Amino acid sequence: MTGERPGVLEGAVAPAENSKLFGHPQAEEFLAQSYKSGKGHHAILIEGPEGIGKATLAFRFANHILNHPEPTTAPDQLADPDPASIVSRQLASGASHNLLHLTRPVDEKTGRAKGAITVDEVRRVGKFFGQTSGTGNWRIVIIDPADDLNRNAANAILKILEEPPRRSLFLVLTHAPGKLLPTIRSRCLPLRLKPLDHEAMRQALAHLGFDMTGPNVERILAAANGSVSEALKLINYGGLDIAVAFEDILVGDGPAVRRQMHKLADILAARDSETIFDFFSSLLTGRVMQQARDAALAGDIGRAERLASLSSTFAERLTVSDAYNLDRKQTILSLLEDLKDAS
Structure with a gap:
């Protein structure tokens, strides 16, 4: 499914439906062999930049476990999920009784994902374990990503991680592990994924149906920094043009640059x-x-130090602008002006 679903970019495949993963063979081997040993950790913190395959890996591992519920008889490698299998169909449709995908809920009024995973969402985890307590099956919770947990939700997850139910597994995804509660990190086994190299990026984008012989391929690969989601934004959302305009603004001066700034701000402030x-x-x-x-x-x-502080200030101003629905165009113009002054 493509960008029609909240949280799934145009041209992408939802992680629960994706039968392929590129660039992380060592992580796949580690998970498979750890599970087969029967001594796997009950909570795995899958770390790495956004858009490199963390969620796809989590669903891939969940598929492996639910297809092979007895660790000692499971294969020592993760295989591509069979889209036609019962387990794969249940995971793809969100109908599996053995997996809970915890992510930001969709606002019914706007159709967009809300700003955080709240404690109300975390309460679903308790219900999930309660409803499946007598089945004897594996019960898997994917937190996607844990960065989106607000403070109360993070504390609620922590309590469950401290006393996990039998045959339960938490796959905790994070783009920025340093921002998580140290107590959550301490209860998880870290598994670090690196950005994709160019060959893995080429394979991933080709899998999504993109022509990898076009004139902008090398520019896209360089600008995406090993992230498939960044590449999709560059390809399908005008990101490459935005990046070029941004660079021109930073090095330019005079009335022409002011016009460029207003044009860029108008594009970024537009609806949808x-x-x-x-x-x-x-x-x-x-x-x-x-x-x-x-x-x-x-x-x-x-x-x-001044620039590092400015980066934090920019992030805070963007958050405040979004939270209070401030004039986005003015926010963008102000940030561009401050960056040009600092540069």
Whole structure:
């Protein structure tokens, strides 16, 4: 299924439906062999940047376990799920009684995902375990991602992680493990996934049906930083044009640049532009952090600290703007001006 579903980008396949994973053979082998040993951890923290396959790996591992419920007789490798199997169909449709996918709920009024996973959502975990307590089957919870848990929800998850039910498994996804509660991290086995290399990116995008012989392929691969979701934003949401305009604004000056800034802000502030606005937000804060790292490597610690602080300020201003529904165009113009001043 493509971008019609909240949280799934245009051109993507929902992780529960994806039969292929590229670029993480060592992680797959580790999970399969850990499970087969019968000594696997009850909670695995799958870490890594957004869009590199963490959720696909989680569903792939869940499929493996539910198809092979006895660890000692399970294969020592994860196989591609069979889309026609009962387990795969149940996982893809969200109808499995043995798996709960915990993610941001959809707002019925707007059709968009809400801003956080709340404690009400976490209460579904308790009900899930209660309803399946007598089955003897594996019960798997995928938290996707744990970064979206608000404080109360995070504390509620922590209590369950401290006393997990028998034959339960938590697959906890995170884009930024440092932002999670240390107590949650301490109760999970970390599994770090790296951004995809160019060959894995080519395979993943070809699997999604994209022509990998076009003139912009190398630019897309370079700009995506090993993330399939970033590549999809560059290809299907005008991200490549946004990135070019952003760079032109940073190096330009005078009235022409002001016009470019207003044009870019109009595009990003337009209705139904959430995906590309999020792309721009990451582009903006990422640029500041890169400048901070460059300054630190050059020995200019004072400038590095100022830029790092500016990155945090930008992230906070974007969050406040979204939370209070402030004028997005003015927010964008203000951030661009501040970045040009700092540069």
